[in-house]
Amino acid sequence: MRRVATLERPDWREHASRAGFHFHSFDGAPYWDESAHYAVSLAEIEDDIEAPSRALHALCLAFVARAVEDGEILASLEIPEHAWDAIRASWRRRDPGLYGRLDLSYGGAGTGPAKLLEYNADTPTALYESAVFQWLWLEDCLARGRLPAGCDQFNALHERLVARLVTIAAATGAPRLAFASFADAPEDRGTVAYLQDCALQAGLSAPFLPVEAIGLASDGWFVDEAGRPIEALFKLYPWEWIFADPFGRAVGASPTRFLEPPWKAVLSNKGLLAHLWAMEPGHPNLLPAFFEEDPAKAALGGSFVRKPLYAREGANVLIVRDGAVAARVEGPYGSEGYVRQGLAALPRFDGRHALVGSWMVGDEPAGLCLRESDGLVTTDRARFVPHIIDP
Structure with missing residues (x-):
């Protein structure tokens, strides 16, 4: 895995406009950054990212199965008690998740496991x-x-999303999925x-609704x-916000029925990290993690x-090194x-800190994204840098 400096295409903004990518820059600064790309080997993809991602996701699902039956776990995640039945019911129905x-x-390779x-x-x-x-x-x-x-990309996202939406439509029986x-x-x-x-490519009606x-x-x-x-609703609106609202x-x-389903509230919570470590201490792809009030920290x-527990885009994150x-x-x-989570500093390439995002569908x-930040925390001002699988 290496960072390769490249000349950006002089007309990439025109390409973005034609492709409907209208949020490629924020406040005049580029979000999409093709002044470099990451070259990754096929072995790194398959062995170091894809296989651990599959295993971590399976471990997360095993945790959900435990959490929905244990009020102490749900309380530790600060999920309000009035939401517990909705979370349990969605899991027991096997409401499908999307991504x-x-x-x-x-x-x-050679830097240790992801x-x-x-x-x-x-x-x-x-x-x-992505x-x-x-x-x-x-x-x-x-x-x-x-x-x-001959270079390629770890990117089956589009095909997998369309196929998954076909499966979800069959599971819910709803021909209309609102967004x-x-x-x-x-x-x-x-x-x-x-x-x-x-969703349209999956044969669904897909109207948009402001929240x-x-x-x-x-x-x-x-x-x-x-x-x-609304028979089925995809909402880009966090479950913790919904559960805090009266209609929640x-x-x-x-x-x-919802995408993502209510049981995903268990996985989108940072308390998940402490529970996973308690389930599988020493797991090669986990960092030790503990609730702040736990003396074991x-x-x-x-x-x-x-x-x-609920932070997004790096907000309210504190990094302490050597006190x-x-x-x-x-x-x-x-x-x-x-x-509190053990410190695993992001790797630096050409002075930039790179975060690997492994997509699950x-x-x-199903795919890979890499985002770079100048600082130690990846925030909403991180830059998206494309990647290739080097032949």
Whole structure:
């Protein structure tokens, strides 16, 4: 695995515009960055990322099976008690999930096994650019002779998403899957628009709804702006926000089915990390992790990462190295509690810290994304850098 400096295509913004990639820059700074790419070997993909991702996901599902039957576990995750029945029911029905992203610290062969930093199992973004635009970059750069002939990409995301949506439609029996997000959030809206297109290719009706337009009928159905029942709803809106809202209490009794399903609230919580370590201490792809109030956290010594249970995009993360604060990110989270995780610093390539995102579609690894940050914490200002499998 190595970082390769390249000349960006002079017309890549025009390519992005034609492809519908409208959130390629934030506040004038590039989010999509093709001034470099990562070259990864097939063995690194298959042995060091794909196989551990499959094993970690299976371990996470085993944890959900335990958690839904144990109120102490659900309470430790600060999931409100009124949501427990909805979570249990969705798991016992085997409500299917669509996708998620395992964030890993991994620097290539010879640097040690990939370590799980967190599981973005409920509302991960960076999906469209992973599935579509970095593939278009690959094809165009190959056609222009900018990449080695015969190189490939770990990227079956689009095909797997369409196939998974076909399976989900058959499982739910709903020919219509509504998609909801905040309409004025470019990255969220772009992610949802891409998934709408996948749903259309899967043969579904796929209307968009702003989150604030969703209503609740007296018979328990969630409804659209016209008062029509929503049989199935993909919501790019976190479960912890839903459960904190008054209408969140209606989820369990509602006939509406959700993507991601309520049981994903167990996996999108950083408390998952402490429970996984308790289940499989010493697992090669896990870091030791403990709840903040657990005296066992002393085992981490003076180097650790403290994360809020509900934080997103690196908010409120604290990194301590050898007893000194190495990085701190402010944000609105933390009142719900924290976990401490062993420190696995992100690998540095050309002075940039690289985070590996391993995409899961259903229960299978399906693709790779790499994001770079100047600092130790990967925030919403990290840059997306494409990758190739080097022949």
